[in-house]
Amino acid sequence: MKSELLFMKQEDVIAAGVLDMKKILELVEKVFYLQGHGQIINPPKTVFGIPIGEEPQSHFFSMPVYIGGDINRPGTKWAAESRANAKIGNLPMGIDMVILSDPVTVQPVAIMDGMVITAMRTAAAAGVAAKYLAPKDAQVAGCVGAGVIGRTMIMALREVAPSLKQIKLCDLNLEKAQNLANEFKDEIEVIPTNSVEEAVTGADIVATMTTSKKPFVKSDWIKKGSMIIQMSSCEVEGGVVEKTEKIVVDSWDQMKENDLSIINQMVQQGKIAEADIWSLSDIVCGNKPGRENNDEITMFSSRGMGAHDIIIGDYLYKEAVKKGLGQKLTLWDEALWV
Structure with missing residues (x-):
């Protein structure tokens, strides 16, 4: 069985509505509501810096999440920060991705740029x-x-x-x-x-x-x-x-x-x-x-919760599907081993 997912570049994320602060506030508040009702799995993020044994020049963060309730979406945020980028100024200091999965088949359904999502959900x-x-x-x-x-x-x-x-x-x-x-x-x-x-x-x-x-x-x-x-x-x-x-x-x-x-x-x-x-x-x-x-x-x-990224990513993915945004990618045409 063919496995496809939607890739959303930053421009697609913006076109799907990530800059609508009123909507982002609504989604983030919903996460706090669901968290208070035991419907969020948001373990502490894992963090490491490199190079090994030296003052870290780059940091990487993994943030797995499950949002229950009427959202029912597992996903993860992969975030990274570069001191070199901040110093040189030709790339963003933080470069993030959001990955959404199907809760039943566990197939990835979307991968999207997470930089603007991070900026919006943090504030x-x-x-x-x-x-x-x-x-x-x-x-x-x-x-x-x-x-x-x-x-x-x-x-x-x-x-x-x-x-x-x-x-x-x-x-x-x-x-x-x-x-x-x-x-x-x-x-x-x-x-x-x-x-x-x-x-x-x-x-x-x-x-x-x-x-x-x-x-x-x-x-x-x-x-x-x-x-x-x-x-x-x-x-x-x-x-x-x-x-x-x-x-x-x-x-x-x-x-x-x-x-x-x-x-x-x-x-x-x-x-x-x-x-x-x-x-x-x-x-x-x-x-x-x-x-x-x-x-x-x-x-x-604030320390930052991946659940905010995932609920926003879920919303943007659904909006992208409605609006015909993004690019379909194939993970496999036929899985090698089933």
Whole structure:
């Protein structure tokens, strides 16, 4: 029996609707809902760096997933990051693929570019968190990092916090922040800066999207009643975490495998209790409260869940079939051994 699958290049993924942030937010929130009802298998990602025995120049991540409920889709994300790409600038730092399989025959049904999916779902997870944890009348966001996730974070925050009037956007490369500000000039006021303190101080929502290995957001800059979004492992100092009244993560099972995580480090040091770390799925499902008053400081920290990539990939695959996008590939004409 012939085995065929659909290959979707990045242009096909875009044509299928991956840039629709409103839809991506809906899909990502559904994952948290299904996770809270025991319908997600999302084991901790496996990670390795190469070359062996040296400072890693490239990292590879495998993220197998099963989404139950009405989705019923197994799949995996294969992700990779290159420091050389980031330095030279002729290729993206992160290059990802999403693979979907049939739940019964286990044949692959689709392989697609996962780079834009990653960018969209990463910010969408923060967006879902902001829906439940951000101040309801947030006016100013302070964003640190004008890279790919900086762009999609602005997209997500504008959807979930329509009261936003201004975004202070910080990047060490001021020109990069200015260029991104220009992209959104007709949608919202974006003020570029290369000062983290300037971007963060007084912000109702603080979002960090960097590759920093050292914390740089100080607790003195965080105002009462704000929300902090940390998309990397250790962008905020421990004092920021201690100042927070609700610590929420996408997946504690994922995060506690990450030695660089400031939250994991503080749990190991006994500075915060593991029981005080909530899963966003519990809030989405109504088992835990979201923001309860105007004065509390809330925090969301993300490790990244492959389930978000797979639910988006499943949606895009079905849209591609409807629209006649992608290219059919043959895995085999007749299996050699059955």
